[in-house]
Amino acid sequence: MEKKWWHSSVVYQIYPRSFQDSNGDGIGDIQGIIQRLSYLADLGIDAIWLSPVYQSPNDDNGYDISDYQAISPEFGTMDDMDELIQKANEYGIRIVMDLVVNHTSDEHSWFIESRKNKDNGYRDYYIWRDGQPNDMPPNELTSIFSGSAWELDKQTNQYYLHLYSKKQPDLNWENPKVRNEIWQMMNFWLDKGIGGFRMDVIDLIGKIPDELITGNGPMLHTYLQEMHQKTFGKLDVLTVGETWGVTTEDAKLYSAPERNELSMVFQFEHIGLDEQPGKPKWDTRPLDFIKLKQVFTKWQLALDGDGWNSLFWNNHDIPRIVSSWGNDSPQYRVVSAKMFATFLHFLKGTPYIYQGEEIGLTNTPISSIEEVNDIESINMYNERMQQGYNKEEIIHAINKKGRDNARRPIPWDESLNGGFSTETPWLALNPNYQDLNVKKDQQNEESIFNYYKKVIHLRKENELIVWGDYKELLPNDPQLFVYERSYQGETWLIIINFYEKPTIYKDDDRKVETIVISNYMDSSKKIDKLELRPFESVVYKLKKSH
Template identity: 65%
Template sequence: MEQKWWHDAVVYQIYPRSFCDSNGDGIGDLNGIRSKLDYLQELGVDVIWLSPVYQSPMDDNGYDISNYQAIAPEFGTMQDMEALIGEAKQRGIRIVMDLVVNHTSDEHSWFQQACESKDSPYRDYYVWRDAKPDGSAPNDLDSIFGGSAWQWHEPTQQYYLHLFSKKQPDLNWENPKVHDEVHRMMNWWIDKGIGGFRLDVIDLIGKEIDKGITGNGERLHPLLKQMNHATFGGKDLLTVGETWGATPDIAKLYSAPERDELSMVFQFEHITLTWKDGDKWQPIALDLPEFKKVLTKWQLELADQGWNSLFWNNHDLPRAVSKYGDDGVYRTKSAKMLATVLHGLKGTPYIYQGEEIAMTNVKFERLEQYKDIESLNFYKVKTEAGVSHEEMMHALGENGRDNARTPMQWSAASQAGFTKGKPWIEVNPTTPR
């Protein structure tokens, strides 16, 4: 396999809302990140993976984009973004943008115009279907966030598809105009000097809803090859896809160099080992021999036919030291052990903010302390189905996404040095700096 710069790189993921607040409004921002570039350089970071900072109503904390070519005001301005790219580059650090093209926000101008009428030129940018004769949804497809994946639109008398929140309508990748719009936008960001893209839930863009196919459909790989050729291909950029259903054989389809698709993918087989029957809201103890078996399998089976992304946690997952180690007496030793294992494997290591200081899961005692839309939706779905409040609070404490989203703890000062104001989510009281 031809050597690429990312084969020797260390990637550090920043969740901007929770990293560093520069203006005291309680929300992390781009200038806060800029203020910590020297820290990241000293840490040995080669790449910053930046979770979405695009304009968004923040229904899903930025993964619901209303304008791909604007910055959310709470994070700063486009000038701040350009300064971050430039100042990081001066330190030898590339910025990889987190990009969501499976869906947009329902406040995106494309969707707003699509809702005007069935004859709108933007109607086919999204997935619409008629109701069944009894008025019910076109099929029984569920949203990943719980409930039906179909939302009725009264003015035009059709359902639209949302595999996530109802405020995140799915784009129709069967429409070539969608390809052109997305490719044009990606090239606009590439021209700004970014180092690549992390492609959120990219395995869903090849969906064939009428056949019941969502992830890893037959249409997926031709779409990725087309995207590669139209945008980042041949430009020495890092591209990594989020692919929850990937096996080693599927991962090779994405990342084998001769296929002209992506640099690598995130697989989650090791993550789901602590989910009973694939349900993250039923946490179970880790089977260590099986865990070792899975990690070994991915190391051996990709070999020189693809490339591994190495990670323990990210913005969607619980803290590594709480999940795989001991976050009490042996917190520091556990964190060092996990770092040693991760960096000893073949692949590109991805570090999530706070992992380097052994941040732990948060133990919120009240449901009101949680902010994450997925957690709140599933609490409602599960308790209505008979799961007790106590069981769901335990599940949220084990696997809820807010475990990763409490503010970065910079010091022992008030609000952990994250902000001089009131943080958007409570600081984790259990992790000493």
């Protein structure tokens, strides 16, 4: 496999509304990101995945785009965007734009034209169908944001498809004019020197709604190969697709280099392991740790040589991992967050850090629906209240799985509004911000932030982490995740106690040369009977066997 810059890179996701406000309107913006580039350079990251900053009415916080080649005024101007690309580049940091091309906003000029009449030249940019008798939608497809995926437009008395909000009509990728518009728009951004694209719900673009096919439609990979050819194919950029239902075999189709599609995909198999099969994400169950290990090992082995893994715990849609599957109490938050870093960052693939993960930000419990901003959570609340669910149960589900958990502003210090803004933020900070903020973490040598710095530095300095073979040990152990990485005669052993309960690891066959990194100050070098403390994780370099 040809070595690319993104193989050895660490990507940092910024959710711009919540990163840094520079102009005192309570909303993070592009100039705020520019102000914090030195922080990101200090952390050691190589690329920023920038969640949407395009013009948008913000029905779904920017994932409903009304103009792909304009910047939303709340974030700044195109001049600000050009400055961000240039200044990030000076720090050796590339900007990966969020590409949302499954759907647009209903306020996009294409859709405004499309809905005027059935003969409009833009009509086929979207998916319009007649309803069934008795004013029923064309079929039973449902929206990911609750209810039918079809919305009746009274102007022409036809329904349009929206797999998300009704203000997010789906584009018709079967129309070559639509694809050409998208290639032109992508090249507009590539010409600015961006480092690539993260592609929102890209597995849906091949949908055939009349056959109830949404994900992984028959033309999906043809479209992606055309995209590769018409846009980024000759450029040295990172492309990562968000693909919720993907299998390992699918992922190879997306990311095998000879297929000329994408660099890698996000798969979410591990993320759903605390959800009840076949039910919405709100219906949870305890995490199956053995299954978690099986999923990671499956993906490590399946893509080896045939594709590339993306590695992540968090993003703007997923609650904070240290609260979800770790322990965010004052006693264990720091070692627990460091354990998650160790677990992930020594695997093969490109790691993604979501803003605030590097200081161990926690979920933010709410007690009333009035405190919620996220459209998905609000829709679920209203739907379940109508269905007779207990209000406390619904709030509990939102606290556990709601997207606002990830979207709260970054606390930079203990000052008013955590140094995020001089005015009231668009979404309240976690009340713990005076104890848990960037400044405190930077100043503490043993902090989560400084642990992440070390982990990122190790990846840059050791090809073993990037290219080494993966082998899992003790797959059936109920609380230990143990794996080896081997490369050119060198082997590292990664031992992780996933839980608070102490446990013992025994290994008489291997001898330790040195401790590479540990989340406790005084981890033992003896692994013949290693006593692991709560959430303890250690990376050992092993002596070569003769």
